[in-house]
Amino acid sequence: MPRVRVTVDGTVQEHEVEPRLLLVHFLRDLAGRVGTPVGCDTSNCGACTVLVDGASVKSCSVLAVQVDGSDVTTIEGLATDGRFHPVQEAFHENHGLQCGYCTPGMVMASVDLLSTNPDPDEQQVREALEGNLCRCTGYHNIVRAVLAAARTMRSDASPVGGQA
Amino acid sequence: MTATQAAPTRWVGLPQPRREDARLLTGQTSWTDNIRLPRMLHAAILRSPMAHARIVSVDVSAALERPGVVAAFSGADLAGAWSSLPTAWTVSPDMKSPPHLPLATDKARHVGDGVAVVVATSRDAAADALEAIDVEYEPLPAVIDMEAALAEGSALVHDEVPGNLCFTWREDHGDYAATTTGDDVVVVRRRYVNQRLIPTPMEPRAVVASATPSTGEVTIWSSTQVPHFVRIFVALNAGWPEHKVRVIAPDVGGGFGSKLDVYAEEVIVPVLATRLGRPVAWTESRSENCQATIHGRDLIQDVEISATRDGRVRGLKVDLTTDMGAYLQLLTPSIPLLGRYMYPGIYRFEAHTLTCRGVFTTKTPTDAYRGAGRPEATFVIERIMDELAAELGIEPLELRRRNWIPHDQFPYTSVCGLEYDSGNYEAATDKATDLFGYDELRAEQARRRESGDPVQLGIGISTYTEMCGLAPSRWLGREGYVAGGWEAATVRVTLTGQVEVVVGTSPHGQGHGTTFAQVAADALGVPYESVEVVYGDTSRAPMGLDTYGSRSLAVGGVAIVRAAEKVVEQARAVAAHLLEADPRDVEFEAGTFRVRGTPGEGRTIQEVAGAAFVAHDLPEGVEPFLAATAVLDPETFSFPHGTHLCAVEVDTETGFVRIRSYVAVDDVGTVVNPLVVEGQVHGGITQGVAQALFEEAFYDDDGNLLTSTLVDYTVPSSADVPSWTVDRTETPATTNPLGVKGVGETGAIASTPAVVNAVVDALRPYGVTDVRMPCTPERVWRAIQGGTQ
Numbered sequence: 041m042p043r044v045r046v047t048v049d050g051t052v053q054e055h056e057v058e059p060r061l062l063l064v065h066f067l068r069d070l071a072g073r074v075g076t077p078v079g080c081d082t083s084n085c086g087a088c089t090v091l092v093d094g095a096s097v098k099s100c101s102v103l104a105v106q107v108d109g110s111d112v113t114t115i116e117g118l119a120t121d122g123r124f125h126p127v128q129e130a131f132h133e134n135h136g137l138q139c140g141y142c143t144p145g146m147v148m149a150s151v152d153l154l155s156t157n158p159d160p161d162e163q164q165v166r167e168a169l170e171g172n173l174c175r176c177t178g179y180h181n182i183v184r185a186v187l188a189a190a191r192t193m194r195s196d197a198s199p200v201g202g203q204a
Numbered sequence: 205m206t207a208t209q210a211a212p213t214r215w216v217g218l219p220q221p222r223r224e225d226a227r228l229l230t231g232q233t234s235w236t237d238n239i240r241l242p243r244m245l246h247a248a249i250l251r252s253p254m255a256h257a258r259i260v261s262v263d264v265s266a267a268l269e270r271p272g273v274v275a276a277f278s279g280a281d282l283a284g285a286w287s288s289l290p291t292a293w294t295v296s297p298d299m300k301s302p303p304h305l306p307l308a309t310d311k312a313r314h315v316g317d318g319v320a321v322v323v324a325t326s327r328d329a330a331a332d333a334l335e336a337i338d339v340e341y342e343p344l345p346a347v348i349d350m351e352a353a354l355a356e357g358s359a360l361v362h363d364e365v366p367g368n369l370c371f372t373w374r375e376d377h378g379d380y381a382a383t384t385t386g387d388d389v390v391v392v393r394r395r396y397v398n399q400r401l402i403p404t405p406m407e408p409r410a411v412v413a414s415a416t417p418s419t420g421e422v423t424i425w426s427s428t429q430v431p432h433f434v435r436i437f438v439a440l441n442a443g444w445p446e447h448k449v450r451v452i453a454p455d456v457g458g459g460f461g462s463k464l465d466v467y468a469e470e471v472i473v474p475v476l477a478t479r480l481g482r483p484v485a486w487t488e489s490r491s492e493n494c495q496a497t498i499h500g501r502d503l504i505q506d507v508e509i510s511a512t513r514d515g516r517v518r519g520l521k522v523d524l525t526t527d528m529g530a531y532l533q534l535l536t537p538s539i540p541l542l543g544r545y546m547y548p549g550i551y552r553f554e555a556h557t558l559t560c561r562g563v564f565t566t567k568t569p570t571d572a573y574r575g576a577g578r579p580e581a582t583f584v585i586e587r588i589m590d591e592l593a594a595e596l597g598i599e600p601l602e603l604r605r606r607n608w609i610p611h612d613q614f615p616y617t618s619v620c621g622l623e624y625d626s627g628n629y630e631a632a633t634d635k636a637t638d639l640f641g642y643d644e645l646r647a648e649q650a651r652r653r654e655s656g657d658p659v660q661l662g663i664g665i666s667t668y669t670e671m672c673g674l675a676p677s678r679w680l681g682r683e684g685y686v687a688g689g690w691e692a693a694t695v696r697v698t699l700t701g702q703v704e705v706v707v708g709t710s711p712h713g714q715g716h717g718t719t720f721a722q723v724a725a726d727a728l729g730v731p732y733e734s735v736e737v738v739y740g741d742t743s744r745a746p747m748g749l750d751t752y753g754s755r756s757l758a759v760g761g762v763a764i765v766r767a768a769e770k771v772v773e774q775a776r777a778v779a780a781h782l783l784e785a786d787p788r789d790v791e792f793e794a795g796t797f798r799v800r801g802t803p804g805e806g807r808t809i810q811e812v813a814g815a816a817f818v819a820h821d822l823p824e825g826v827e828p829f830l831a832a833t834a835v836l837d838p839e840t841f842s843f844p845h846g847t848h849l850c851a852v853e854v855d856t857e858t859g860f861v862r863i864r865s866y867v868a869v870d871d872v873g874t875v876v877n878p879l880v881v882e883g884q885v886h887g888g889i890t891q892g893v894a895q896a897l898f899e900e901a902f903y904d905d906d907g908n909l910l911t912s913t914l915v916d917y918t919v920p921s922s923a924d925v926p927s928w929t930v931d932r933t934e935t936p937a938t939t940n941p942l943g944v945k946g947v948g949e950t951g952a953i954a955s956t957p958a959v960v961n962a963v964v965d966a967l968r969p970y971g972v973t974d975v976r977m978p979c980t981p982e983r984v985w986r987a988i989q990g991g992t993q
Contacts, residue, residue: 074237075230077237082913085914115230135882139407140457141458165922169921169923171921174406175405175919177883179921180927
């Protein structure tokens with residue numbers, strides 16, 4: 041079986057894997073990162089979204105062998121030093137989650153959006169999150185949260201400058 | 205630390221961000237599928253690919269040869285290990301409740317019906333081995349269409365149920381026929397199809413079980429709304445003593461009624477764990493969720509309304525034909541019953557007749573889906589009010605105003621004999637029309653009609669009420685339900701002044717950990733931060749009837765208040781002793797006991813808890829703790845109401861419907877946490893909109909479910925819906941001390957007819973009087989081409 045080496049939330053994970061193993065199952069079953077859930081089997085729901093080398097990826101649509109050598113960030117690695125990422129904070133403040141099952145994917149997709157478009161309008165947020173389904177919130181507060189996080193991140197970033 | 209901290213005056217009403225969030229936002233979650241136990245095995249279920257077939261033989265021997273496989277069983281192999289799955293409601297004397305074993309033995313009755321199970325050392329090994337099971341099926345005709353199923357000569361889903369007729373019932377309130385006669389009477393008839401939906405919580409169902417053979421104890425983790433139901437029904441089904449069964453509902457990723465059930469897998473998995481002596485886990489795939497978790501709605505609704513020419517409603521006649529699917533699940537036959545009082549809505553009818561037939565088909569069973577009967581009823585009354593308005597040439601909002609119950613007539617007994625305790629439809633409607641810009645939009649609509657704009661504007665109204673907060677036990681008993689409707693809460697103030705609230709509700713996204721802490725903090729006058737809410741585990745919260753029917757706050761929350769009142773009385777005795785006063789002279793306010801007239805000295809309830817616990821100086825007969833349980837059986841239902849207004853733009857060339865604006869003004873009584881309430885309304889509206897515009901569970905003639913993935917079953921995304929304008933009026937319920945009403949289902953109840961009314965309103969100049977749901981571009985376009993569908 042092929043051997044892959046992946047950095048997951050800052051820790052190197054090296055495992056022998058079946059060629060058919062999906063990244064999401066690598067994370068859940070081999071790397072012990074069960075914070076990333078599975079919501080469908082057709083890559084529609086986006087609940088399993090993670091960042092691979094900084095870009096959002098549905099981890100059910102990638103094989104573990106494809107991310108050999110990559111750096112993966114899951115919802116469990118987003119907060120630093122016990123502090124929420126601004127997107128997590130905004131989801132909390134704006135009640136952007138109810139049952140929380142879509143939340144890891146929503147948050148990671150939102151982080152990716154704001155890294156490429158720091159000042160989206162409502163429609164851009166809605167289109168960017170189109171691949172992430174939520175059944176509880178009606179998206180209203182998710183959109184509010186992402187817009188609020190964008191404001192926070194812009195004001196946090198501007199005095200320091202240059203922070204990605 | 206908190207023992208001497210001054211409590212804020214009031215937590216109820218504050219938009220407190222939820223304490224549940226920290227865990228959910230950082231992936232520190234306990235979904236059932238996350239559970240990993242030593243030596244745990246994985247189960248996979250072989251499901252019928254045929255809608256209707258006799259099972260001639262099942263041979264699992266080849267599966268046993270597959271790598272990693274530990275065991276494999278057919279339905280017949282395990283038939284002695286369990287009994288028929290439960291149905292908790294007998295809705296009529298003629299109701300047929302045919303056997304429903306966890307794995308089928310005689311026939312497969314829908315695509316997705318379980319016929320065999322494999323247990324292996326990994327999930328993949330179990331799934332791979334399913335293909336090695338050899339099942340010989342003898343195909344039988346699929347029974348798909350409800351009305352065809354009732355017709356002579358139809359194949360029978362259950363040999364013992366003639367004509368596939370599960371039940372019939374009828375209700376008559378007043379003399380409907382008398383309301384249809386007279387020169388000034390108009391009668392409008394319509395047929396509505398309330399299509400079949402797939403609830404689709406984002407977390408698929410999952411079950412894990414672990415057994416200790418030496419003691420007979422079984423622990424079941426399940427993604428369920430109803431751990432207490434699962435405990436008793438699984439114990440009864442498998443023949444285990446109830447007190448040996450512990451059910452834990454860990455983090456549950458949404459339910460919407462679909463996890464208000466006792467499913468085959470909740471029996472299969474613990475039975476296998478017991479038999480094999482190892483923990484067993486099962487998680488459904490999304491396509492299994494679509495096929496083998498319940499569906500919702502699915503009714504044909506024939507409706508007739510009579511009214512005077514000047515716009516006074518008189519009578520309402522509704523004939524329902526409703527699809528049970530292949531089996532009765534826990535509440536399948538009761539769904540139309542739960543909606544039956546809501547057909548007259550908020551209007552003053554003289555007479556109302558309702559008939560209902562339940563039909564078996566070879567489709568996935570239906571059961572409770574957000575609103576469970578009331579969305580279906582509300583759809584009928586709010587749609588037919590618009591049709592009546594069109595027939596009479598009266599503006600639809602004006603027609604509603606002429607007929608609704610004026611605010612000064614509450615409490616009001618509806619034509620069904622149900623007493624609505626409170627409401628103010630005028631206030632909610634006035635606020636909604638202001639926020640919506642009703643008159644401006646009507647003016648724009650007129651301009652677009654006049655100019656022949658290819659994009660037409662439609663305005664939809666839904667002035668709804670509903671009955672929720674299930675339910676008075678006496679009422680349930682009269683209606684044929686096997687259980688009660690009470691809820692239990694235990695409040696305990698610990699030695700250190702912390703408060704533990706144990707409730708029998710079982711949230712799955714509603715935020716009880718936050719909102720119930722707000723309720724308890726106020727009831728005891730303690731800081732919110734010092735209250736912890738415990739739920740979802742039958743060993744920690746042994747008494748409870750769980751979460752559904754918008755009952756948690758109106759029933760469970762009130763139980764917390766009652767338990768807290770008992771604790772205050774326990775504490776008053778101790779405090780009086782400490783203050784050397786007569787208990788009758790000791791007042792309790794904002795968490796502190798004081799002797800009347802001596803404002804200076806006092807003891808907080810948290811200090812009293814410490815003094816009680818050490819028991820160094822207690823009055824005679826007082827036990828050394830502050831803890832009490834209360835069971836609240838509601839006197840009646842709660843009746844939230846509101847006015848929802850929807851503006852759609854319909855592209856008459858493509859049939860595409862765009863929601864331009866949506867205003868909801870709901871009256872859910874006293875609001876404990878506006879953030880949570882608005883979130884419930886947003887989500888409910890979106891689910892109702894999904895029924896109106898996007899979703900339908902669709903079967904082909906052979907009984908294949910064509911919408912068994914999220915590719916085909918089109919749950920709306922963020923790009924499909926707008927932001928919602930949500931506001932409130934607050935008319936406190938008079939039937940509970942908190943003044944609260946339910947909120948969990950209001951959005952889904954109100955929004956579907958608002959949207960369809962808007963679509964039809966846009967197209968009325970084209971002769972369109974209905975568009976079948978979901979109002980897809982194709983259906984809308986065809987309606988425009990053909991006039992009435």
